[in-house]
Amino acid sequence: xxxxxxxxxxxxxxxxxxxxxxxxxxxxxxxxxxxxxxxxxxxxxxxxxxxxxxxxxxxxxxxxxxxxxxxxxxxxxxxxxxxxxxxxxxxxxxxxxxxxxxxxxxxxxxxxxxxxxxxxxxxxxxxxxxxxxxxxxxxxxxxxxxxxxxxxxxxxxxxxxxxxxxxxxxxxxxxxxxxxxxxxxxxxxxxxxxxxxxxxxxxxxxxxxxxxxxxxxxxxxxxxxxxxxxxxxxxxxxxxxxxxxxxxxxxxxxxx
Numbered sequence: 001x002x003x004x005x006x007x008x009x010x011x012x013x014x015x016x017x018x019x020x021x022x023x024x025x026x027x028x029x030x031x032x033x034x035x036x037x038x039x040x041x042x043x044x045x046x047x048x049x050x051x052x053x054x055x056x057x058x059x060x061x062x063x064x065x066x067x068x069x070x071x072x073x074x075x076x077x078x079x080x081x082x083x084x085x086x087x088x089x090x091x092x093x094x095x096x097x098x099x100x101x102x103x104x105x106x107x108x109x110x111x112x113x114x115x116x117x118x119x120x121x122x123x124x125x126x127x128x129x130x131x132x133x134x135x136x137x138x139x140x141x142x143x144x145x146x147x148x149x150x151x152x153x154x155x156x157x158x159x160x161x162x163x164x165x166x167x168x169x170x171x172x173x174x175x176x177x178x179x180x181x182x183x184x185x186x187x188x189x190x191x192x193x194x195x196x197x198x199x200x201x202x203x204x205x206x207x208x209x210x211x212x213x214x215x216x217x218x219x220x221x222x223x224x225x226x227x228x229x230x231x232x233x234x235x236x237x238x239x240x241x242x243x244x245x246x247x248x249x250x251x252x253x254x255x256x
Contacts, residue, residue: 091151093114095110106123107122
């Protein structure tokens with residue numbers, strides 16, 4: 001920068017310095033110190049409220065039937081509350097697994113699911129732990145009594161009725177052959193073809209004449225024609241068997 005440029009810049013810089021010094025003097029004189037915040041506004045008043053009328057309380061005795069006859073209990077009797085006695089047994093933990101009914105003994109076999117032990121109790125005797133007494137036995141259930149409260153345990157069985165019905169059907173028992181399907185009557189002159197029994201030779205089934213009782217008007221059959229048909233069927237069976245044996249021998253030779 002030459003001397004002429006410096007001379008042109010000097011008045012500008014001098015003016016900036018004068019402005020800054022004047023602003024500093026104004027601030028030093030206390031200008032602007034009188035600024036203050038307004039007082040905070042008070043809370044808005046709440047709207048007027050009215051007292052709510054509460055419903056009249058209903059006495060609990062009105063709902064006594066709810067707990068005296070519970071809806072979800074089979075006998076509609078309340079569950080007995082456990083007392084302070086630690087030996088009181090919970091009848092709900094017992095499962096009836098067997099019943100013994102003889103002329104000299106009536107006993108129920110129970111399983112304690114909580115302790116996983118088997119409990120035996122005779123009719124008229126109380127449980128070893130608790131106040132429940134075996135009041136009566138039936139072939140499928142046991143009824144316990146506890147001071148007028150009754151609880152019935154049912155014996156669970158898993159024998160399906162369908163199997164029992166099948167076992168009672170004649171001809172379906174073990175060692176009994178299945179019942180034969182009754183033959184339907186055929187028109188006059190027809191011949192019935194029955195499947196051949198299992199044997200060492202396979203071939204087409206041989207025709208057999210229909211029983212005379214199954215036809216209304218049985219005609220006379222040609223014995224020679226029937227004999228020839230049987231012989232022809234037997235020949236075909238023998239030839240088929242021979243061909244199968246030849247194929248088996250050929251396959252055995254090829255495999256070697």
